Amino acid sequence: MDAFRKQLDVLMGANRNGDVEEVSRNYYDRDVCRLFLAGLCPHDLFQLTTDDILQLSKQIKEKMAEVDAFDFEGRTDDKIKAQEVVEELRAKRADMQATLLLDAFNKDRASLTQPAPPQVAAVPPPAPPDARTQEIINEKLKKAEELGEQGMVDEAQKALEEAEALKKENSTPKKDVYQLFAEKVRDNKQLESRWAIMQETRVEYFRGKDFNAFIKNYPEVREILGPDKDLEVEDIVNTLLTKNLVIRCDRVMKTVRPGKKKLSSWPAHLEIHNEQVFTENDGFYAWMFLKRRTLWQTVLSFVWPLFALAVCLFPVYPYQCKIVVLYSCAGALLFIVSILLLRAAIFGILWVLLGKRVWFFPNINAEETTFRELVRFWPEKDEGERPKWTSRLFYALVALLVILLLRHHAPDEAARARYQKKVSNIIDDVLEWSPKLAISGMIEKHTGANITEESNYTSRAASSHVPPSTKAKASEVGSDTDIEANLDEAQDSEYADDTRSNEA
Structure with a gap:
């Protein structure tokens, strides 16, 4: 009843019957509870506290004092009896608190507006077959009866199965x-x-x-x-x-x-x-x-895991397969970089000279697009305002300055030859690697380490007996090696100077 009354209060107002005097109040009035405004109303905080529960709590406290006294005096039997009484009082208090908690929960639930139960739509019965289909089904059944009377059981069973198939086909729900x-x-x-x-x-x-x-x-x-x-x-x-x-x-x-x-x-x-x-x-x-899902999407869903596995197994490929994969990937990467640089160069030239924003392959950098839009060649229509000639001139000068700086700090022929040699060595190491060589190399490295340790031990033992003249010769050999390295660097620098003079 209280729940219905609260619902009517919400819908029609507390003074729906005209028998309640409405009083306007402010938060600073004396008869307004400050604790309620602050969310600390004692009535809400101590819902599970009643006089009976307080009396039980006092009795439990008194019995606990008796338990301590009996324990101090050494009266074990009285102590056990007092503890049993305490447990009974605690159980009684717990039952009363549970009852109050359930009442409060039911009261709060009743105050809430109960949503209307969802109406489950009745499943429509299957549509009856049309007249032509029903006529065919009747003919099949009649034929089955005639065949059964003639003793042709197999043919009659086949006719019944055809009739049932027609019924199921008609009862199957059709797509919207x-x-x-x-x-x-x-x-x-x-x-x-x-x-x-x-x-x-x-x-x-x-x-x-x-x-x-x-x-x-x-x-x-x-x-x-x-x-x-x-x-x-x-x-x-x-x-x-x-x-x-x-x-x-x-x-x-x-x-x-x-x-x-x-x-x-x-x-x-x-x-x-x-x-x-x-x-x-x-x-x-x-x-x-x-x-x-199309056919090619289904095929790709099976191909991608195989492709990932093939990439992981690249180190164990035969040498010829590694060569094909290396040059294919390098060619694809070079093609993509060339397209990006070419479209950027065309955009920069047309933007500086004509003030037009022309991007060939406009969707090549798009994150969310289809393959057809990704490979579209022709640029989109420029809908932006034409840039000022001062900004175009400024960016042209900046681009020219960057090109001159890159050309001035470009590596010489000797440096390029060294870089090319390093890259070539890295590629050769990747192409020539194989599991057999790796295993044999690990074994040779392990045996070589043992031999090195023995030779170091022998050399340290023998060095103590080497005359000073031998040590001097060894130092001379080391100095000769450093001199040869310096000569090689000097020759590289002379070669670079000659190249620059020839270009000039």
């Missing part, structure tokens, strides 16, 4: 025509669509005006809808929205970005629109069902 329509329209390449990010999810979407033009240019797709094929485009899309096959979206950035003249025709980030109705003007609609 709008679901089939949405799948066919999505698979059709004539409806232009793009990919975008909506609520951290990658979705495929189309524009309302493109869908309207698509339906008008390709009316045969309406045939899937059956009796609804003559509906207007607006009614068809609204039905798709009702069945959650598509959802209306809106662009996240609703203002023109700096340097742009108008909003992007295909925004990269979307959000759900508040009004889920069809509109042709500036309306975006995202597909809400999973697209059927």
